[in-house]
Amino acid sequence: MTPFTTRRRFIEITPFAGMALLAACSPKTEPAPPAPPASPANIAPPPPAPTPAPASAPTASATPAPMVNEKDAQAMALGYVDDASRADIVKFKNFVANSTCNNCALYQGKAGEASGPCPIFASKQVAAKGWCSSWVKKA
Numbered sequence: 001m002t003p004f005t006t007r008r009r010f011i012e013i014t015p016f017a018g019m020a021l022l023a024a025c026s027p028k029t030e031p032a033p034p035a036p037p038a039s040p041a042n043i044a045p046p047p048p049a050p051t052p053a054p055a056s057a058p059t060a061s062a063t064p065a066p067m068v069n070e071k072d073a074q075a076m077a078l079g080y081v082d083d084a085s086r087a088d089i090v091k092f093k094n095f096v097a098n099s100t101c102n103n104c105a106l107y108q109g110k111a112g113e114a115s116g117p118c119p120i121f122a123s124k125q126v127a128a129k130g131w132c133s134s135w136v137k138k139a
């Protein structure tokens with residue numbers, strides 16, 4: 001083999017040898033696996049719906065509050081009576097003619113009802129035509 005042939009042969013094989021060398025030295029990177037397709041098996045189920053309260057549950061307004069008893073200590077101290085015509089106007093000088101619970105600023109009963117709540121007597125009802133010494137004219 002002549003030097004020319006050897007040199008020619010070297011030039012012919014050098015590009016292929018370089019490519020093979022590059023391929024051998026380059027890192028092997030594989031593509032990420034594709035995401036699994038969406039199917040009913042891999043979709044999270046929706047959260048459960050809240051359970052509605054039973055229709056027959058008792059409410060706070062179902063049972064009316066008891067009436068204030070005139071003999072209760074607080075009622076006696078305030079001169080409460082369930083009929084303003086019986087108010088002790090001698091003891092309670094602040095009595096105003098025609099004053100009753102239903103025209104008192106503190107009365108929370110509805111118009112036309114015989115009784116309603118009053119914050120002076122918590123959790124109890126007072127008579128619409130009642131009276132006590134805490135009466136304040138309704139504006």
Ligand code: SF4
Pocket residue numbers: 080100101102104105106107108118119120126130131132133134135136
């Ligand atoms: S504060 Fe008013 S509504 Fe309450 S008991 Fe006395 S008069 Fe009646």
